[in-house]
Amino acid sequence: MSASAEPRRAVLYRMVMDKHVCPYGLKAKDLLQRQGFAVEDRWLTSRAETDAFKAQQDVRTTPQVFIGGERIGGYDDLRRHFGKTVADPKATTYRPVAALFAMTALMALAASHAVYGTPFTARAAEWFIGFSMAVLALLKLQNVESFATMFLNYDLLAKRWVPYSYIYPFAEGLAGILMIAGALAWLSVPIALFISLIGAVSVIKAVYVDRRELKCACVGGSSNVPLGFLSLTENVMMVLMALWTAAAATGLVATGM
Known part of the structure; x- marks a missing residue:
């Protein structure tokens, strides 16, 4: 396979613990894969590890997505990055x-x-x-x-x-x-x-x-x-x-x- 045919790569940090798997992390991984990215899936397996990651990256939430070394953000930020709509919980709807x-x-x-x-x-x-x-x-x-x-x-x-x-x-x-x-x-x-x-x-x-x-x-x-x-x-x-x-x-x- 030529280098030009290789899938784009993304790094995903998400919480995967014995009693909790972050649903937004799963959504982010699925969205990346549907957009043609190969995902380097990095698990945060404890609360201490998660808190340390957030402090290191100066972020308040996980998951966090990185593409080309640039931090994209969480699931909503990823949707915006791909030009997709993000639901407003306060918006009126029929x-x-x-x-x-x-x-x-x-x-x-x-x-x-x-x-x-x-x-x-x-x-x-x-x-x-x-x-x-x-x-x-x-x-x-x-x-x-x-x-x-x-x-x-x-x-x-x-x-x-x-x-x-x-x-x-x-x-x-x-x-x-x-x-x-x-x-x-x-x-x-x-x-x-x-x-x-x-x-x-x-x-x-x-x-x-x-x-x-x-x-x-x-x-x-x-x-x-x-x-x-x-x-x-x-x-x-x-x-x-x-x-x-x-x-x-x-x-x-x-x-x-």
Whole structure:
């Protein structure tokens, strides 16, 4: 093999200990290899060795990557070096909601296919909204305190009666489960209508009237989803599902296929 065909080389210092292998070190090694580098993988196998390395190089973190004798830095610095994007943990994004709705839609289509032999049924549309409500409630229930804190920024009822911010995810989950089951419409419909109408009005006032830039608590209290169109869509979907369920319960529309 000619010298010109030899792979470029990089030196990687990363923590590899009995009880801890740095995940960013693994990511850095993988990225270097995918960029065509031969990696000289140097392990830091103890806390003392790691601290000594950081003191020697005057750095605060590991891993550390060197290319051509020049220190590139850690994993994020390496991504920037290769012109790749680095995620901003504080940036707002619609990705969590988009991923949730995509998965619940696929779940609904799969359930419809399993029950009716075809994914495209009226019941699939009902299940999509019911699954979405249940999963949204699940995300909120992972940390009710965090959800309630974010919810109090904009929900009109919660601002007047704080306990509602804790009740909301349980109510949403209950309504969603009952709608999936097609049971107790007399209970699921009022709950869904109540929370969704208040939610829709709250979003409209906060975003479109008061022009406030807030984060939505719809996928839990730690999300960076901006309050706005998707939040309003969630509430509108619940209103429509409640009205459809009420109509089905009274025989005005047919469910199933």
